Each structure stands twice: as structure tokens, then as C-alpha cells.
Amino acid sequence: MQKNIFGFVWKYSKREQIYILFLTVLSFPILYYTLELPKIIINEAIGGTEFPQTVLGVPFEQIEFLFVLCGAFLALVLINGGFKYYINVYRGRLGERMLRRLRYELYTRVLRFRLPRFKRMSQGEIIPMITAEVEPLGGFVGDAYALPAFQGGTLLTYLVFIFIQDPVLGAAAIALYPLQAYIIPKLQWHVNQLGKRRVRAVRELSDRIGETVAGTQEIHAHDTSSYHLADAADRLGTIYQIRYEIFNRKFFIKFLNNFINQITPFFFYSIGGYLVIKGELSFGALVAVLAAYKDLSGPWRELLNFYQRTEDARIKYEQVVEQFQPADIQPEAQLMDEATFAGPLPQEVSFANVTYVEEGSIPAVEGLSMTLPLNRHVAILDAGGGGRDELLMMVARLLVPTSGRVRLGEHDMAELPEAVTGRAFAYVGQGPYMFSDSLRANLYYGLKHRPVAEVAYSADEEAARRRRIMEAEIAGNTVDDINADWVDHRSAGAASAEELSAQALEILSVVEMAEDVYRLGLNGSIDPAANTAAAENVLRAREAIRERLNGDGMDEALVELFDADRYNTSASVAENLLFGTPVGKTFAPDAMADHPYVLSVLAEVGLSEEFLRIGTEVAEMMIEIFADLPPGHEFFEQFSFISSEDLPDYQPLVARVRKEGTAALRPEDRSRLMSLPFKLVVSRHRLDLIVDTIQERILQARRAFAANLPEDLRGSVEFFDVTRYNTAATIQDNILFGKVRYGQAGSQDKVQALIAEIVDALNLRTTVMETGLDMSVGVAGSRLTSAQQQKLGLARAMLKEPEVLILNEATARMDAAAQQRIGDAIRTRFQGRGLIWGVHRAGMARDFDEVIVVRDGKLTERGSFSGLRDRTGSALSAMLEGE
Amino acid sequence: MSILQEVELLKRIPLFANIETSKLKLLAFTSERLNFRAGEVVCEQNEMGDSAYIIMQGEADVLVSAGGEPFRVATLKRNDFVGEIAILCDVPRTATVRAKTDLVTLRITKDLFFRLITEFPQMAVEIMRVLAQRLEKTTKDASRAEQRVRELEEAASPDPS
Known part of the structure; x- marks a missing residue:
């Protein structure tokens, strides 16, 4: 890797840099004419007397001539703007490509680091280097050569102009440049050193933050938060001091620059004035020089700014790159070389x-x-x-x-x-x-x-993919397709992907993980569209379970099956009303009391006031039971319908209902109370609030809910249907199609055993385990x-x-x-x-x-x-x- | 049976006699009601336990096995409290409890149990009393057993004369 950012830029973007330079030079004449035309408009069109004027062989009267020139001016402005737009985009793209190359190169180097290096270099250091620290370098790359050339050229033009007017004034204009050119870098050097220290300090800070995240268990186990806070404060303090000093010095440099720039006019007024009075310089020339000098300060300031930016970029680049060039880095070929062993492996x-x-x-x-x-x-x-x-x-x-x-x-x-x-x-x-x-x-x-098999792309995707490959090549990235099939089943000795899957399941049983994967799979879901046979098999399992549970013996008390015409006492009120699985957040248990459609259904069957009454009773009960517990006690999380933060809000609410009735409630308070009954599970909570008559009406609401559900809400719930696979529910819930009853000792284990028995009888185990394999490991x-x-x-x-x-x-x-x-x-x-x-x-x-x-x-x-x-x-x- | 009925039942248990109703509601609400069929095991000797049980309905046998066949040492009935030793001193269950009839219990987790006895000293005293009674009975049983062993030994050994 190049040690210097200019070397890096030059090596990988010579052609582009030269092209930008060429474009910049090309833009000078256009710029010149946009300055020149106004002069012609004023002198020859507005102030002129000789008409008709001939342009390209066509004669024009004064007004027409004025508009032609103005039109030309407009055209030039457009061309000039277009030029700038093009150059900017081109520069930006170049910068991004170079940034991509740099990041890719750094990432490659992380892969090439030898293991022991990671003992000395932490994640917290590596990550910000590749991500945040090199980010500004992209912008710099496009400017690296073009900006000094452009601003330098402009500066030179103005200087030449001033020298032509009067060599003495010209000398005066640049008299302090050598001084500036000497002092500024010296001062800048200190700023650079501080910049390096800042980069290091920030890196250490991010390292510490990474440690805090990784070691959070230790921190809480040993009550050391204060210690870490002090450490963070100390580091932030150091960073603050460095930055403050940088500002001080930076602004001092600025002050010095401004001062020197302002002092030059002093020479102009004194020396120039003296010359004018003595009659050795025309008054007009002095004014022209002053105007030119004013224009001169722009490019000069740009150059000085650029110098500071360059220094910044140089330090950043060097500091990053030096971390990524350890002496013992693995050769790239060792990672990428395809060569496999000729002949059998030595013994x-x-x-x-x-x-x-x-x-x-x-x-x-x-x-x-x-x-x-x-x-x-x-x-x-x-x-x-x-x-x-x-x-x-x-x-x-x-x-x-x-x-x-x-x-x-x-x-x-x-x-x-x-x-x-x-x-x-x-x-x-x-x-x-x-x-x-x-x-x-x-x-x-x-x-x-x-990659072992390319993706079969459509024509459009193929074109997009080709563009991506082209860009990757330009930035020196790999062109391997991440979407390709990378799993080489042949190297595992499997003839096909299916066989590999079977092999994987077999090996999982060797390491005794088959049961774990099976359990994960039960909590996963399959896509019935993609896997019709499996979904049908699950439905068969559901039938088998129903037969067993409806039969005599011990099983029937284990599960309360879903039945469209019966209230399920092991399910919550929300589940009973919905009689389906919510898809997305629309009908999630917490959201139901706020949904206008749910409220309209409740009103229709005359349950609104009942729910309000039940909600009030639940709230009263929660207050009575939980009010004495300290806030944040785990019981709130585990048992309460109301969180510890919300509990105090309910107290005045209940008091108001008791005093004035429900009519006095504000809409948001109604919704608060209404939300409580939805969570009630009859057989679990044993509160005797959802009595038979209410259950009857919830069943009515269930029917009304399904019958009148607007089209746009259809996708928000997957109704329980004994003949259909429920895509929103887990495999286990699909097989069970009911709720495990509360209060029966050992019922969970018995239900699991029953499911396992039926899963095996129907050869569903592989399907379940395949589903388990697709679960995330976190x-x-x-x-x-x-x-x-x-x-x-x-x-x-x-x-x-x-x-x-x-x-x-x-x-x-x-x-x-x-x-x-x-x-x-x-x-x-x-x-x-x-x-x-x-x-x-x-x-x-x-x-x-x-x-x-x-x-x-x-x-x-x-x-x-x-x-x-x-x-x-x-x-x-x-x-x-x-x- | 609703929570309120359970609270009424709890009030009749001496252990909870002096505790406010709201606390008993907390106990009932945060405890799971667990049914056992006749013959099912509530807790197994030598296994670690994380809860105690209050018997609300039915009867249960307490069985101890010392190497050989398990034998019954007591029968628990309504309002009895069982399983507290294992959660009090973190030892494996000292006996097996098996439902004699269909059994309705209230399962109290270790966390809740500790919370209750630290907050309500009268409950701790009550538990101490129950444990002391059991200890006293055990001691009596033990001395009677010792006596019996000695008698048997004397009967078996040949007359010294």
C-alpha cells in the first residue's frame, strides 16, 4: 500500500486526474468569456453607437443586438454551470471509487492479519478506521490535483495582470507570500501533531466503548459503573483538550492569514498612493490593481484551506495505513490461490x-x-x-x-x-x-x-449485475457474486443440496443436537406455498392430535382445542375475539383496544360498556395487589396487567369511574381501561370477570369481526381454520390448533411427548428439523x-x-x-x-x-x-x- | 374456583391467618393453580425443587425411601403446606409427595415465598412453628424407634445368665 495519499491517488487514478485537469483548463476560456461578455454588453450594446452590428454575417439593430448578446451570455452561464456540474459529479464519482478501493484494501488486510495481531488490535480500533476515519478521504481524492491547479492558475492569472499594471505593486502584493509560506506550515505542523493525537484518542475511546459493551455483565456484577464513567469522562476530557487546542491554533493561523492579507492593501494605499501623487502611476491602474487584489484573495484563501485539508487527509491516511501494514501480514495469494493439492494428502x-x-x-x-x-x-x-x-x-x-x-x-x-x-x-x-x-x-x-453456481438472473438483473461488476473492477474489488450459491455440497461428499441437508441432520444427531433443532423447528414456520406437501402433512398431524384429544383417556384434558363456536378459556380475550393470529401490529394484543374496527365490533354486540366495567375492575384489582410493591419489581413484568410506571395513572382513573361513572371518562382514559380485558385468560387469571354471558357475546363479536372485516384489514389477521395451514403461526401451534390448558401438572411435557409421537408417526420430523435449521442463531x-x-x-x-x-x-x-x-x-x-x-x-x-x-x-x-x-x-x- | 374463593380458603390456613387480604390476593394471583390426578407425583425425593405447594383440595401421601421400598410417613390434606424445606435450605426434596386423590394445589415459587416471609414476619413465625412441630414429632418418632430397636436387640441377644 502507498505510504502517502498522493501516491495512492496517483497510482489508481492517474488518467482520471489528468482528465479532470484537462476539463479544468477547458473551463477557463468559458469562464473568461462569462467575464468578458458583460463588458461588451455595456460598452457596445448599451453604450454603443455604431449600428447595425454584424454577428456571424447577420446584421443587428441596437435592441436586437442587446438581446443576442444577452442570449449568448445566458448560454455561456448555462454551459459554464453544466461544465461545473459535470466536473463535480465526475470528481465525486472518482472520490467514491477511490474510497471504495481504500476500504476494500483495508478490509482485505484485516483478513490477511495473522491471529496474534488481534491480541494487540481490537475491534473498537479497526472498525472506525475502515468506516468513519477514511470517509473524508473520498472527498479529498477528487480535489487532490484539480483544486490546486485550478486555484493556482487563477491566482497566477491575477498576479500576471497586476504585474503588467505595475511591477512594484505586483511585488508589494506578493511581498508577504514567502512569509506566509514559511510560517503557516510551521504552525500547521503543531496542528497536525494534535490531529494525530486526536485520532488516537478517539480510537482509544471507541475501543473502550467496545469493551463496555462486551463486558457489561462484569460491570453490573461488580458495581463498577462509576469507574467506567470516570474513565470515559477522563478520555472525553483529553479529547476536549486536544480539540480545544486545535481550535486555538487553527483560528490563530486564520487570524495571521487574515492579518497578512489585510496588511497588503496598506502597501497599496501607501506605495500606490505615493506613486499616483508623484504621477508615476495612473489612478485607474491603482483602482484596477486594488480590484484585482480583492479577487486574488479568493484563490489564495482556497489554496491555504486546501493546504490544511491536505494535511488533514495526509495524517488520516498515514495513521490508518500504518496500522494496516504489519510486517508479518499474510501474502494475498495465500488466501486467494485456488491451487489444491496434487495427489493424496501427505500422511x-x-x-x-x-x-x-x-x-x-x-x-x-x-x-x-x-x-x-x-x-x-x-x-x-x-x-x-x-x-x-x-x-x-x-x-x-x-x-x-x-x-x-x-x-x-x-x-x-x-x-x-x-x-x-x-x-x-x-x-x-x-x-x-x-x-x-x-x-x-x-x-x-x-x-x-x-461461489459454485451463478445466480440465474433475468435480463434486467443481469444488466444491473454487469454494471456492478464493472464498478467493482474499477475500484479493484472482487467480482465474486455474494448472491451466488457458495455452498459446495460436493466438497462435503453430497450429490445434491438435498443430500447435504440430510447429511447435516445426520451429523447434528452425532453431536446430539437433533433434539434442540427439532424444538427450534416446532417454533418456526413453513411457507405452505413453497412447501405444499409439508403443510399438508402438518394438517394431518393436526387431525391426528384432534383424534387423540377427543378420545377418552388422559389426553383430552391437556389441550383446549380451537373451536369456532366455543369460547376458549385457555386463550386470552383478544385471541378469542380475533380467533386468528395477528399479522403485523394492527391487531397485536396491545393494539386491539385502540383499533376503531375492534371498537366498532364491540359496540355492535353491546360489549363496550362491559369491557369498560371489566377493565375498571381489573385496574382496581391490580392497584390493590401491586400498589405496595416497589416500582420495577419483577412481578410487574411477570404478572401485572399494568406496568409499574403506569399504575399510579390508573388510581385516579378508577376513583373517577367509581364516583362519576364511565360517562365522565376522556377518550384516552376509556381506551386505557378498555385495553385491560383483552389480556384476560379465564383459566389462568381466575378473576371470574369473563363470565358465561360475556363469553357468549365475545363469540358474537368474533363472528361479527370476521364477517364485516374490511378488505384492507384482511391481511392483518390469519383466521383459525381447522382445514388450513396458518402461515402466521408456528408449526407447533399449527399441529396443536388449540391451547395447552392451565393448571394441569406436567401438561407441557405430556403435550410435547404427544406431538413428538405424532410427528414421528407421520414422518414429519425431517420437515420440522429443516425448519429448525432455518432459524436464526442470534x-x-x-x-x-x-x-x-x-x-x-x-x-x-x-x-x-x-x-x-x-x-x-x-x-x-x-x-x-x-x-x-x-x-x-x-x-x-x-x-x-x-x-x-x-x-x-x-x-x-x-x-x-x-x-x-x-x-x-x-x-x-x-x-x-x-x-x-x-x-x-x-x-x-x-x-x-x-x- | 376463582381467586377470591382461593383467598377465602387461604385465610383459613393458620399460616396465613394474620395476613392482609390484599397480600393473599397477591399470593393467589402470582401463584399457579396446579391440578394433579390421583397417583401423579407432586415432587420427587432427591430432586431439586423451586416451589412449595399449598393443598387446596384432596389428599397426598408423603413417601420416604431409604435405599429400599418407599414407605409412607404422613398424609397431607387440605390447607397443608408442603415442599418448603427444599426451597428454604436449597437441599434436594426430602420426600416424595404423591397425590392420593385428585389434588388441587397452589404452587408458590421460591421467589414469592421468600418475598412473603421477609415481608411478613408473622408468616415466618408461623412457618417456624409448623417446622418446630414437625421436628418435635420427628424427635419423638426417632426416640420411639430407638427404644424399639433396643428392645428388639435385647430380645434377640442370648440371655447373659
């Missing part, structure tokens, strides 16, 4: 006198020489002092040795492209990272090396437990079908029994392939072909498990004893 990795040490710490691995077979199962144990993690990561080429060589067969691993190491090897650490995407995307992540996998994340990480690595699987305590967060079972399953699956497993307990090494024990970064012993165990004084036997 061993050899370490020759390998040392790995990180800056400023003790060596993690020291002088290690050994060979690791890649076709057997090896357990690596750490007897203390570390080194095992680094060793495993070097085998996976995630780290490269500080000295010595790690070789794969004959090849130096440090030289191999990632197309080899990232496909033949799979590494899973303790905390595999989950991308904020679906489970499926995370599982297939290891197969997305290169930000960085936040919706998964840490054990689930580990399982998914293992599944991801196994789905890739690597030739060598390297695990580093990859099951440590699971319970002991699961560790044993999953470990066995993985070993069976990798029979005949390489498995190198850094285990955290010595007992886990029992079933491996070979055991290696490291201590203090050195190999201490190696052999079969039983051999080492039975040798007296071996590290393994000592570790086994400790367990």
Missing part, C-alpha cells in the same frame, strides 16, 4: 525445531521436533505450562512458527495456500464463532470457499447455549468432511456423559482419517491410538495410553491420579 505433519513466541511473552512452544501422523487418532495433553493450544493451531496453520518449520509431507506449511489448509483440515477450538445467521448457514459455513449465536455452540462448531467441521480433524477442548462445555458419547461418535466417524484432539482430561485420551503429553511448550512423553499409564512416574499416570 504426516513434521515439526523441525519449532519455537513459537509472542511479542513480549515467554515462548509457548520451544524447540519442538516431532512428527504427527495424519491417519491415526492422537490425543494431546497439557501437563502444565501450556503450549498445547499453539501446537494444535500450528498443525491447522492458524499460527506459523516464530522459528523452525512445520511441514506437511515435503511442503512448508507456512507457504501452503488456504485452499489446501482450510479444506483438508478442520479446526474447532473451545469457543467456535457463530455468525449472525441461520443454523443452516452456520453449519454450511465450512463449505463456502468459492447475534454471535446468542440464542444458543455455549454447549450448543460447541456442538454446532463440531458439526460444522465434520460436515466439511476434512481429511484431518483438529479439536482443541472442543467438547469442554458439555456435560461429562455427553462428552464421552460425542467423543466416541466422532472417533467412529473419523476411523481411518486423521484426528488430533487436544483433550482437557487425561481420562479422555484412553481410546486414542497415541497420546502426546506436552509441558512448558516441550514434548515430555509420547506413546500408547496403556503404555504411558503403566510406566511409573509418567506425566500421564500423575494426571490420571489427579482426576
Whole structure:
């Protein structure tokens, strides 16, 4: 990368810069004529006497001549404006392309950083550099050469003019320029230094903010908010001081500039005046020079401003770029090289006198020489002092040795492209990272090396895509299509996408995550249009459940089924009235009492006053029960119909209703009270407010609601219909088509068991699990437990079908029994392939072909498990004893 | 049964006799009413528990197993309070409670329970009294058992003379 922004600009936009310069020069004559024409209009059209005047061979009288000239002037103004518009757009586009290139280059470099670099450089530093800090550089790029040329040219023209009028005055005009040119950069240098400090300070601040977000749990657990506030205040104070000083100095430079500019007229008046009085200079010339000097200050100021902007841009560029050029950066070719291995993968990795040490710490691995077979199962144990993690990561080429060589067969691993190491090897650490995407995307992540199938675009899309490719090429970006199919199912040994999906489900059961995915899937939804057979199958499951629940035995009390003609006491009033699932916010439970259509339906069946009365009673009850609790108590969240902030507002409301009746209520208060009954669930809340007669009328309202629903609201609710798949509800709700009854011990578990039974009987499990695979894992996998994340990480690595699987305590967060079972399953699956497993307990090494024990970064012993165990004084036997 | 009826029932339980109605409403409102069929298990010995139960209707057996077959140590009936030991001292359930008839209970979570006894000392005293009575009964049972063991031992051992 170029160390200097001008170098960067010149290297990637020579042609464009020259073109802009050319356009700028071209605009000078037009500019000149827009200045020249007014003179002609005044002197020759308005003040002229010789008519007719001939223009292009056509004779014109005075009035006509005036209009012709004015027309020409208008045309010139338009052309001049158009020129400027074109140049500005061109410059802007150039700037954006260069900014895109710069950001892309920086991002590429982030990918090329070696792992240890991220120990020294945090997210909080990297992100603002690529996003905010380089942003102003885009605007600068378009101006980099054109602006000084244009303003410099203008300045020169005026100076020449002044010198022609009088050399002495000319000399006076520029007398102070050398001074300015000397002092200003000196002063500016200090500002630049401050600018650098400011950039660093802001970067550190954003780093701290990032830490606060990441460590928020610790902050609250240890009551350290004040400490962090003080730290933030201190940093903000530093930034304030730097900025304040920058302002001081900047404005001082401005003051000095202005002063020097103002002092020049002093010379004009004194020297020029003296010359005029002495008769050595005409009065007219002095006026002309003064006018010219006034025009001179514009470009001069622009140039000085530009100088300051340049300095700003230069510092920003340098400060960013120096962070992105570490000496040990990975060569780009290593990431992008497509070369795969010719012939079979060598069967061993050899370490020759390998040392790995990180800056400023003790060596993690020291002088290690050994060979690791890649076709057997090896357990690596750490007897203390570390080194095992680094060793495993070097085998996976995630780290490269500080000295010595790690070789794969004959090849130096440090030289191999990632197309080899990232496909033949799979590494899973303790905390595999989950991308904020679906489970499926995370599982297939290891197969997305290169796009494998282009998207079939329509003609229009194709054209748009081609424009995007062109732009990407201009800015030096990759032209790989993110919308293409990146999942290479063949590299997982699957013949088709469907087979890959089946394989993924199978691997999920190996890591014991199938049940979790099934549960997720039950809470997901399918698109019946895209998946008709699955939707029909769900409906069959619904029928089967209904048969079971309507039959005799224990099941019928578990679920209260939806029935268009019956009030469902396990569902809320809102659900009973809607008799469907709200789509969007229109008929969401909280919004119902405010919706005019709902209110009109209630009025129609005579429920308005009843709801108001019930609402008042609920409010009264809530006040009685919850008024004594401290605000914000968790019970409000869990149980109350009214939040702790709103509760005090209800007290006077209820009092007013009790005193004056409901007629005195304001509309917004009515709506507040009306909203409460909607949340009532008869069998859960047991308040005896929604009595039989009210239930009867809610059923009437249900029918009226559906019958008269205006066309434009149809899309806001998906009605319960026993013969149709409900797209707005989850698969589980679709199968159940009812509500689990309250108050029956263990009913949730029994219902789950019943659903599972029917799902299996109808072969629905795959459908449900496929749906589960499409559920999001949340930000960085936040919706998964840490054990689930580990399982998914293992599944991801196994789905890739690597030739060598390297695990580093990859099951440590699971319970002991699961560790044993999953470990066995993985070993069976990798029979005949390489498995190198850094285990955290010595007992886990029992079933491996070979055991290696490291201590203090050195190999201490190696052999079969039983051999080492039975040798007296071996590290393994000592570790086994400790367990 | 509505909340108001439940509150009426709660008032008759000595434990809650001196507590304001609004607090009992809070207790009833924030507690789940849970039905068990005859034979179903309310809580299992040695498992961790997060709630206690008030029996509103029906009867339940308290079963203890010490290695072998479980045997019944008590029968709980209406207004009895059960399961408080496990949530008071965070120990596994000391006994299994199984519904003898169809059972209606009010399930009180640990959070709510602690909140109530810290706010209403009279309730804490009442619970202490109940626990003390049980301890006294247990001690009596234990000494009687000891006595019996000694008698049996004496009967079994040969006459020293």
C-alpha cells in the first residue's frame, strides 16, 4: 500500500486526474468569456453607437443586438454551470471509487492479519478506521490535483495582470507570500501533531466503548459503573483538550492569514498612493490593481484551506495505513490461490525445531521436533505450562512458527495456500464463532470457499449485475457474486443440496443436537406455498392430535382445542375475539383496544360498556395487589396487567369511574381501561370477570369481526381454520390448533411427548428439523447455549468432511456423559482419517491410538495410553491420579 | 374456583391467618393453580425443587425411601403446606409427595415465598412453628424407634445368665 495519499491517488487514478485537469483548463476560456461578455454588453450594446452590428454575417439593430448578446451570455452561464456540474459529479464519482478501493484494501488486510495481531488490535480500533476515519478521504481524492491547479492558475492569472499594471505593486502584493509560506506550515505542523493525537484518542475511546459493551455483565456484577464513567469522562476530557487546542491554533493561523492579507492593501494605499501623487502611476491602474487584489484573495484563501485539508487527509491516511501494514501480514495469494493439492494428502505433519513466541511473552512452544501422523487418532495433553493450544493451531496453520518449520509431507506449511489448509483440515477450538445467521448457514459455513453456481438472473438483473461488476473492477474489488450459491455440497461428499441437508441432520444427531433443532423447528414456520406437501402433512398431524384429544383417556384434558363456536378459556380475550393470529401490529394484543374496527365490533354486540366495567375492575384489582410493591419489581413484568410506571395513572382513573361513572371518562382514559380485558385468560387469571354471558357475546363479536372485516384489514389477521395451514403461526401451534390448558401438572411435557409421537408417526420430523435449521442463531449465536455452540462448531467441521480433524477442548462445555458419547461418535466417524484432539482430561485420551503429553511448550512423553499409564512416574499416570 | 374463593380458603390456613387480604390476593394471583390426578407425583425425593405447594383440595401421601421400598410417613390434606424445606435450605426434596386423590394445589415459587416471609414476619413465625412441630414429632418418632430397636436387640441377644 502507498505510504502517502498522493501516491495512492496517483497510482489508481492517474488518467482520471489528468482528465479532470484537462476539463479544468477547458473551463477557463468559458469562464473568461462569462467575464468578458458583460463588458461588451455595456460598452457596445448599451453604450454603443455604431449600428447595425454584424454577428456571424447577420446584421443587428441596437435592441436586437442587446438581446443576442444577452442570449449568448445566458448560454455561456448555462454551459459554464453544466461544465461545473459535470466536473463535480465526475470528481465525486472518482472520490467514491477511490474510497471504495481504500476500504476494500483495508478490509482485505484485516483478513490477511495473522491471529496474534488481534491480541494487540481490537475491534473498537479497526472498525472506525475502515468506516468513519477514511470517509473524508473520498472527498479529498477528487480535489487532490484539480483544486490546486485550478486555484493556482487563477491566482497566477491575477498576479500576471497586476504585474503588467505595475511591477512594484505586483511585488508589494506578493511581498508577504514567502512569509506566509514559511510560517503557516510551521504552525500547521503543531496542528497536525494534535490531529494525530486526536485520532488516537478517539480510537482509544471507541475501543473502550467496545469493551463496555462486551463486558457489561462484569460491570453490573461488580458495581463498577462509576469507574467506567470516570474513565470515559477522563478520555472525553483529553479529547476536549486536544480539540480545544486545535481550535486555538487553527483560528490563530486564520487570524495571521487574515492579518497578512489585510496588511497588503496598506502597501497599496501607501506605495500606490505615493506613486499616483508623484504621477508615476495612473489612478485607474491603482483602482484596477486594488480590484484585482480583492479577487486574488479568493484563490489564495482556497489554496491555504486546501493546504490544511491536505494535511488533514495526509495524517488520516498515514495513521490508518500504518496500522494496516504489519510486517508479518499474510501474502494475498495465500488466501486467494485456488491451487489444491496434487495427489493424496501427505500422511504426516513434521515439526523441525519449532519455537513459537509472542511479542513480549515467554515462548509457548520451544524447540519442538516431532512428527504427527495424519491417519491415526492422537490425543494431546497439557501437563502444565501450556503450549498445547499453539501446537494444535500450528498443525491447522492458524499460527506459523516464530522459528523452525512445520511441514506437511515435503511442503512448508507456512507457504501452503488456504485452499489446501482450510479444506483438508478442520479446526474447532473451545469457543467456535457463530455468525449472525441461520443454523443452516452456520453449519454450511465450512463449505463456502468459492461461489459454485451463478445466480440465474433475468435480463434486467443481469444488466444491473454487469454494471456492478464493472464498478467493482474499477475500484479493484472482487467480482465474486455474494448472491451466488457458495455452498459446495460436493466438497462435503453430497450429490445434491438435498443430500447435504440430510447429511447435516445426520451429523447434528452425532453431536446430539437433533433434539434442540427439532424444538427450534416446532417454533418456526413453513411457507405452505413453497412447501405444499409439508403443510399438508402438518394438517394431518393436526387431525391426528384432534383424534387423540377427543378420545377418552388422559389426553383430552391437556389441550383446549380451537373451536369456532366455543369460547376458549385457555386463550386470552383478544385471541378469542380475533380467533386468528395477528399479522403485523394492527391487531397485536396491545393494539386491539385502540383499533376503531375492534371498537366498532364491540359496540355492535353491546360489549363496550362491559369491557369498560371489566377493565375498571381489573385496574382496581391490580392497584390493590401491586400498589405496595416497589416500582420495577419483577412481578410487574411477570404478572401485572399494568406496568409499574403506569399504575399510579390508573388510581385516579378508577376513583373517577367509581364516583362519576364511565360517562365522565376522556377518550384516552376509556381506551386505557378498555385495553385491560383483552389480556384476560379465564383459566389462568381466575378473576371470574369473563363470565358465561360475556363469553357468549365475545363469540358474537368474533363472528361479527370476521364477517364485516374490511378488505384492507384482511391481511392483518390469519383466521383459525381447522382445514388450513396458518402461515402466521408456528408449526407447533399449527399441529396443536388449540391451547395447552392451565393448571394441569406436567401438561407441557405430556403435550410435547404427544406431538413428538405424532410427528414421528407421520414422518414429519425431517420437515420440522429443516425448519429448525432455518432459524436464526442470534447475534454471535446468542440464542444458543455455549454447549450448543460447541456442538454446532463440531458439526460444522465434520460436515466439511476434512481429511484431518483438529479439536482443541472442543467438547469442554458439555456435560461429562455427553462428552464421552460425542467423543466416541466422532472417533467412529473419523476411523481411518486423521484426528488430533487436544483433550482437557487425561481420562479422555484412553481410546486414542497415541497420546502426546506436552509441558512448558516441550514434548515430555509420547506413546500408547496403556503404555504411558503403566510406566511409573509418567506425566500421564500423575494426571490420571489427579482426576 | 376463582381467586377470591382461593383467598377465602387461604385465610383459613393458620399460616396465613394474620395476613392482609390484599397480600393473599397477591399470593393467589402470582401463584399457579396446579391440578394433579390421583397417583401423579407432586415432587420427587432427591430432586431439586423451586416451589412449595399449598393443598387446596384432596389428599397426598408423603413417601420416604431409604435405599429400599418407599414407605409412607404422613398424609397431607387440605390447607397443608408442603415442599418448603427444599426451597428454604436449597437441599434436594426430602420426600416424595404423591397425590392420593385428585389434588388441587397452589404452587408458590421460591421467589414469592421468600418475598412473603421477609415481608411478613408473622408468616415466618408461623412457618417456624409448623417446622418446630414437625421436628418435635420427628424427635419423638426417632426416640420411639430407638427404644424399639433396643428392645428388639435385647430380645434377640442370648440371655447373659
